[in-house]
Amino acid sequence: MNDLLFIRHAETHMAGTFCGQSDPPVNAAGHRQIQKLAERLRTEPILTVFTSDLQRSVTTARALAESFAIPCITRPALREIDFGKWEGLTWEEIEKLDLTFAMKWLEAFPHMTPPDGESFEIFEARVMAETSYLLSQSESSLIAVVTHAGVMRAILRTLCGLDEKTTWTLTRPHCCTFRYAHHAHPDRRLQEVL
Numbered sequence: 001m002n003d004l005l006f007i008r009h010a011e012t013h014m015a016g017t018f019c020g021q022s023d024p025p026v027n028a029a030g031h032r033q034i035q036k037l038a039e040r041l042r043t044e045p046i047l048t049v050f051t052s053d054l055q056r057s058v059t060t061a062r063a064l065a066e067s068f069a070i071p072c073i074t075r076p077a078l079r080e081i082d083f084g085k086w087e088g089l090t091w092e093e094i095e096k097l098d099l100t101f102a103m104k105w106l107e108a109f110p111h112m113t114p115p116d117g118e119s120f121e122i123f124e125a126r127v128m129a130e131t132s133y134l135l136s137q138s139e140s141s142l143i144a145v146v147t148h149a150g151v152m153r154a155i156l157r158t159l160c161g162l163d164e165k166t167t168w169t170l171t172r173p174h175c176c177t178f179r180y181a182h183h184a185h186p187d188r189r190l191q192e193v194l
Helices: 028-040 055-068 091-097 099-108 120-135 149-158 164-171
Strands: 003-008 046-051 072-074 142-147 177-181
Touching: 003 120, 003 149, 028 055, 046 055, 055 072, 055 142, 091 099, 120 149, 149 164, 149 177
Parallel strands: 003 142, 046 072, 046 142
Antiparallel strands: 003 177
16 A cells, blocks of 8 residues: 655635635745645655645646646545635634634534534545545555645544644644654554654
8 A cells, every 4th residue: 555645735814714625725925835745755755646626736736747747637536624604714704703602612512513514524524535545545655635724633632543633733834744644553554743
C-alpha cells in the first residue's frame, strides 16, 4: 500500500471562520505558503497529487503537481465537513446567534451537528472510505493528498489514535503536512509532521 502525505491547503481570506464547504480562493499569504511548501517537499518522491475539489485545495495541489510534473486528480470526498448555517462565521458570531446551542455543541463535539450541517459520523465515514481508496491505488509509492484540517484531524484520530487536542495543534498551520505510512508498525505510522 501507499504512503500518504497529507497536506492542508493554503490560506484564504476566510481563515479564522468556520470554512467548511465554502469555496474562497487562496489569498496572497496562501500563495507564499504554497511556494514554501513546494520548496520543503522538493526531495519527496511524490508520484501523484490527489485533492479536494474546493479551490483552496485545488490551487495548492496544482502548484505542487506542476512543480513535480505529476498528475493532479480531484476527489470530492476529500472536502471539508459542511458546517451548514455556521459557514463563514467566527466562533464569537456563532455564540451570539445561539449561545446555548453553541455550548452544547462544544461539549458534545464531535457528536453534535451544526444547524443544517453534515454530521460527524457521515463526514468521518466519507473520509475513511476515501483514505482506503487512496491507500489502494498503487503499491510502494508516495501520494500527496491536499485536503482540509478537518479531514486531517479525522485521519489522525481514527488511524493514528491521537487525541482531539493534539490533532488540532498539528493541523492548525496552513500547508502543514504529515505522512501516514500504513505499512509501518502501528506506533510508527504517523511520520514527519511538518
